[in-house]
Amino acid sequence: MTTAGEKDAAVVSPAAGYKVIGTQPARFDGAEKVTGRATFGADVRLPSTLQAKMLRSPHAHARIKSIDTSRAEALPGVMAVVTAKDMWSLHEAPGAVDAELKFFGDNFLASDKVLFCGHPIAAVAATDQFIAEEAVKLIEVEYEELPTVLDVFEAMQDSSPLLHDNLYTSSLGKPSEKPSNISLHIQHLKGDPDKGLAEADVIIEREFRTAMVHQGYVEAHFATAHWSPEGNLTIWSNHQGHFILRDAMAKLLQLPVSKIQVIPTEVGGGFGGKAAQSQYVQPVAALLARKAGRPVRLGMSRKETFEATGPDKGSYIRLKVGATRDGKLTAVVAKAIAEVGAFPGGSVSLASTIFSAYEVPNGQVDYYEVVVNKPKSGGYRGPGSTPATFATENVVDEICEQVGIEPLEFRLRNVAQVGTVSLAGRVYQRIGFKEVMEAAHAHEHYRAPLGGPNRGRGLAVGYWHNHGGASSCNLSVNGDGSVSLVSGSVDLSGTRLTVAMQVAEALGIDLNDVRCDVADTSAVGYTYLSGGSRTAFATGLAAIKAAEEALHRMKLRAALIWQVSPDTVTYANGVFATSAGPSSGSTKRLTFKEVAAQLATTGGPISVSSSVLPQGSGVTLAAHIVDVEVDPETGKVRVLRYTAIQDVGKAVNPSLVEGQMQGGASLGVGRALWEGYQFDEKGRLLNTSFLDNKMPTAYDLPKIDTVLVEVPNPGHPYGVRGVGEVTMTPSPAALALAIHRATGVRLRELPMTPARILQKIGVIL
Amino acid sequence: MTTAGEKDAAVVSPAAGYKVIGTQPARFDGAEKVTGRATFGADVRLPSTLQAKMLRSPHAHARIKSIDTSRAEALPGVMAVVTAKDMWSLHEAPGAVDAELKFFGDNFLASDKVLFCGHPIAAVAATDQFIAEEAVKLIEVEYEELPTVLDVFEAMQDSSPLLHDNLYTSSLGKPSEKPSNISLHIQHLKGDPDKGLAEADVIIEREFRTAMVHQGYVEAHFATAHWSPEGNLTIWSNHQGHFILRDAMAKLLQLPVSKIQVIPTEVGGGFGGKAAQSQYVQPVAALLARKAGRPVRLGMSRKETFEATGPDKGSYIRLKVGATRDGKLTAVVAKAIAEVGAFPGGSVSLASTIFSAYEVPNGQVDYYEVVVNKPKSGGYRGPGSTPATFATENVVDEICEQVGIEPLEFRLRNVAQVGTVSLAGRVYQRIGFKEVMEAAHAHEHYRAPLGGPNRGRGLAVGYWHNHGGASSCNLSVNGDGSVSLVSGSVDLSGTRLTVAMQVAEALGIDLNDVRCDVADTSAVGYTYLSGGSRTAFATGLAAIKAAEEALHRMKLRAALIWQVSPDTVTYANGVFATSAGPSSGSTKRLTFKEVAAQLATTGGPISVSSSVLPQGSGVTLAAHIVDVEVDPETGKVRVLRYTAIQDVGKAVNPSLVEGQMQGGASLGVGRALWEGYQFDEKGRLLNTSFLDNKMPTAYDLPKIDTVLVEVPNPGHPYGVRGVGEVTMTPSPAALALAIHRATGVRLRELPMTPARILQKIGVIL
DSSP states (O other), X not given: OEEHHHHOTTSOOOOSOOSSTTOOOOOTTXXXXXXXXXXXXXXXXXXXXXXXXXXXXXXXXXXXXEEEOHHHHHSTTEEEEEEHHHHHTTSSSGGGOOHHHHHHHHHHSOSSEEOSTTOEEEEEEESXXXXXXXXXXXXXXXXXXXXXXXXXXXXXXXXXOOSOTTOEEEETTEEEEEEOSXXXXXXXXXXXXXXXXXXXXXXXXXEEEEOOBOOOOSSOOEEEEEEOTTSOEEEEEOOSOHHHHHHHHHHHHTOOGGGEEEEEOBOSOOTTTTSTTOOSSHHHHHHHHHHHTSXXXXXXXXXXXXXXXXXXXXXXXXXXXXEOTTSOEEEEEEEEEEEEESSOOSOOHHHHHTTTTBOOSSEEEEEEEEEOSSOOOOOOSSTXXXXXXXXXXXXXXXXXXXXXXXXXHHHHHHBOOTTOBOTTOOBOOSOOHHHXXXXXXXXXXXXXXXXXXXEEEEEEEEEEOOOOOOEEEEEEEOTTSOEEEEESOOOSSSHHHHHHHHHHHHHTOOGGGEEEEEOOTTTSOOOOOSOTTOIIIIIHHHHHHHHHHHHHHHHHHHHHHHTSOGGGOEEETTEEEEOOSTTTTSOEEEEHHHHHHTGGGTTSOEEEEEEEOOSOSOOEEEEEEEEEEEOTTTOOEEEEEEEEEEEOBSOSSHHHHHHHHHHHHHHHHHHHHTOOOOBOTTSOBSOOSTTTSOOOOGGGOOOEEEEEEOOOOTTSTTOBOOOSSTTTTTHHHHHHHHHHHHHSOOOOEESOOHHHHHHHTTOOO | OEEHHHHOTTSOOOOSOOSSTTOOOOOTTHHHXXXXXXXXXXXXXXXXXXXXXXXXXXOSSEEEXXXXXXXXXXXXXXXXXXXXXXXXXXXXXXXXXXXXXXXXXXXXXXXXXXXXXXXXXXXXXXXXXXXXXXXHHHOEEEEEEOXXXXXXXXXXXXXXXXXXXXXXXXXXXXXXXEEOSEEEEEXXXXXXXHHHHHHOSEEEEEEEEEOOBOOOOSSOOEEEEEEOTTSOEEEEEOOSOHHHHHHHHHHHHTOOGGGEXXXXXXXXXOTTTTSTTOOSSHHHHHHXXXXXXXXXXXXXXXXXXXXXXXXXXXXXXXXXEEEOTTSOEEEEEEEXXXXXXXXXXXXXXXXXXXXXXXXXXXXXXXXXXXXXXXXXOOOOSSTTHHHHHHHHHHHHHHHHHXXXXXXXXXXHHHXXXXXXXXXXXXXXXXXXXXXXHHHHHHSXXXXXXXXXXXXXXXXXXXXXXXXXXXXXXXXXXXXXXXXXEEESOOOSSSHHHHHHHHHHHHHTOOGXXXXXXXXXXXXXXXOOOSOTTOIIIIIHHHHHHHHHHHHHHHHHHHHHHHTSOGGGOEEETTEEEEOOSTTTTSOEEEEHHHHHHTGGGXXXXXXXXXXXXXXXXXOEEEEEEEXXXXXXXXXXXXXXXXXXXXXXXXOSSHHHHHHHHHHHHHHHHHHHHTOOOOBOXXXXXXXXXXXXXXXXXXXXXXXXXXXXXXXXXXXXXXXXXXXXXXXTTTHHHHHHHHHHHHHSOOOOEESOOHHHXXXXXXXXX
């Protein structure tokens, strides 16, 4: 890793002078995790816990005519069997549940229809896992099979079978008159696209497709649920947001929020797949535990995880882009269709990330979401941005070719800057897009010799806007001057450490004196999920706010001890000082620890709770440079060299940022070359294991070099910017361009498997 | 139960109008506990946990010449053996540890001497309990036996063997020149005692003795300790104060406080015996876990609990009391000696509770603490107050007899009132002493016929000052208007409920919408232990403070929604209202729940952390009336009828207060009649089981009637006063006086066993 600021004066780096920020101590959770001691979702074992299993649909589309659970219930050892009825009967009017909530619930426990292969229908809790599995087979379901809808274009036809008879298109804010498989149509419009195209010297129009793809987190979903005799529900789960989970459970189970406590475990990978509406096991475990009167643990196998959690949406994107001969973009017209799976909902960022790295004067983006008989889609690291970037950067490259301008030069001529308004209407504040492009341009990799035949180099830039959202912390100053801190943020990526580092910096104390833990939903204020690249930023802000309040109160205590006005007390480098008071002239000093030691006699404990609701953790850009070699006989792509360059704001802990960048690029390579859902004509997922749905391992990748460009985020006192998601977005685009340089062919569909490459280069398979 | 306020206009009862305070919902923890689902200290089971056992001294006083642990360490399955060296070697200068800390540590792991039978010397952690027990037998200790000191008077002689060669008497604030077994001498002086005695018409001088007595909590001490690879220590334990425990561990193990997290379990009875310095298993479990690199669970048997935890001090009290013929006390001169066991320290309240229910113009109390070769004493429900009351009330009764004034009439003539200064210098604020005595006087029991021979009725009043101390809470308003609350107070007596009730009252919302949990040391601000009758009072204050702050912020949100000045917004009965704004004239209303639903769009979460440091939870008095029948042949005392009358301030939940009163009276009966440590001449405890150290059961007691006198505490907005400890203090005195009325003899030593009664009434045993 190099920090661009060191070698390129054009790259902005924040003022020096930090003591903790920018250092690279080890993660608080590192040793626990690598030694196998950390408690993940599957590791929770309460006494008397029952084990559970779900019954899943073999059909992708069918009406449930009847469910007979009597034989399963009669099996010795079975303690509870539940179906959707057990949930909706908790509602005052089971037949009139809010449509959104009903769709949400039906996804993990089907009511009247099954809508994808693997759709859960019932669940069993038994004294052991084997009995539960046996009992599931005894549940008798009578189905009426229905025609399967697997293709978005087919689904959009009026003649298509409908998945839901109560789903209406929300089209530009208005509901459609008739039910439809199109759940959403939104449009972004800027300037005059027709005029823009008319002004263009070159127009490129292309179509792109990306397959549904799974996040591939190593740990499946697990939940253990326990009801107290008083009706309080406790859930342990490996979710990315325990408050989100709690509030969803309250709605589903019709409980006051205060009656639910969610205790987050460690999370063995999430990448968005355990975020937001990713409740697959938790409500079912709770229903089973309620019925059985004992704790219930429910998990998923790998096959179940692939079949019935939330992969990233499949996509179709058609781009029509105009540019002038001198290399200025004039217009972008886009139509994007997202394959959202069996139920509507989720991120619409695909629509807002098309050409968002660029200043485009005119544009129109029409974005459609379409339901099909596949698993309901979920979030995945900068959701929508990777397909949008794949399409955008491929077209940009073709324009460069047409107008004969060097690709980075073209990008720099069109780069979005402070004040740029994106096609989706976002006005950029201080961003580092230009700095990232310049760092890429300056990088030795960009012009190094390729060193062999069948090789090519690709460069692409990817955008992500990052999220904000509510975060809360509690901070206590201990009597020995150490600080105990908890936050409401699940720690996916070392944020216990990076939040503690911000507190140590804000308080001017040693990091070794700050502990940061993740608190359950009862102990700390509401905190949005760990996702959207928000945690180090937003929870950091909450922690800094708490630290500043604690420091203010410490100053009051010092003033009390000295019997001077608080205004006269200064604090720097861990020392309070004043020159006021009886013996004025001489400066009195007390260290942070010395004031802490006197808390008990100067008014009692200092404990602070803070909450923040910031509006975004800083728009950012990544540039990936990748070299590949394509075997012309097999179509196999070997990744030879990889450099990831990214505006990371101020890196709290550069080593953790580097890890994010390397991890994101790895996911991007997998998505580019191998990963993607494959269904048969009946809607059965064909690749339900890591053997069939190949993800990159260390053997498949070179060392990924990183360049951290530090352009501080003005929305954070230390300039922290979200860094997690943009790490992946340019990767498939960069690989497509590298393959183009190596082979001369342009691939416009993900994954770019050997078969597709061979087909393109004319080898008949 | 009756509430005195209902029938006696003289008894102050707070203004009506509470919605939640004063109601009697069931405890939040009740069903969990009675169904066996609650997690107590022994119930914590982490994966790979080792089981541990301590080696204990067979001698009451001996020098440790050597400890050889090699054979134990060699036993297969043994993972760690520790001695005191393992602890002190963590200190920078093991030989120069602060004396107080050294005494503290030596109590649970002897360094160079053993000072009581059962004194721990080493501990073993092994893969199972049986191996640990086997290994303990393999540890070889070479002792040099020393003369045993068991009697305080002997111990106070210059010629007595010394327990500690570095213990100096702290006499009236100054250290003695020579080491001594007398660790402390304090004196309270008021007015002119000689003059007071000279003014007396009657002077009574008597001596009283009480034996060391165990609290008899059902659950022994347990701790499970776990170190993370990063060196963070987590401890689960059934301690009465997890912050106290954490801070003690930090000092003993030389860790920053922030590196220790203590997670409190439920506590199966404490009564002070699991408070303050009651660390017997936690540091040892931590040392073993540190050495073994695995979690370690260490518990105690009943025998170990009796032998080596902290019983209440034994006491000797000599009182010389003067009064006039017309029934006014003129002077009290007291000498009290507390038998503190092997190490100095603990509560000195015995000194401050002598005659503290009365207005005494002149007095002197000299209080000594003396170490002897018995277990180090601990706290026990109003520590010192029960022996002090036993002495006080016996003498008061003799004075009544001498001056011929009806006992309650005499007490009312001398009762302490607002502005009274106690012998210990405490100035009383609003107290309900007179009201309690009047309620006793008015009670039907006080004059009911006894109904048989060998029967007698005793009445005594007992005082307790109750404690304050730091408490902290975190409170979050959830999106559905329910409230999640945690406090740092271990719940011994239903305080999760009584704190939640105060929050519901303060917020004007339904109790069903408030959850209160106990948070671990990381998640909430410093909170002093649950003891000193402080929790419902002090933690209630912290919770009310948090609720008021939350309500204030909710009001700001309502104002923001309406776009009006916050000053115009009122709140009552769960509804915010304003008449200001554009359409002024019409009143706008939003319920608490409606404003809560808009938190996310009006600035984000509301979460509040509060800490308080109140200075006392209200001085209080209890009067017990008890009827007994004494079998003249066996000396057996049967308790026929019992009425407990108490100033409870405002009872948050009268049913829980009644439970406290009944429980305290029961403990008092046991202490009065049966319980007390018996040692042989070598200092070996003879009664180490519940068979030999009899405690009352439901079979031994009549139903205990209660009268709640509600004199609000001015230091709390709802008038809450500590109620837990004073429940026991008058009980032995009342029984002694009842026995006197039944038999004609006065007993001045606890316990008043059948043998002692028979001896007094002249039956030769």
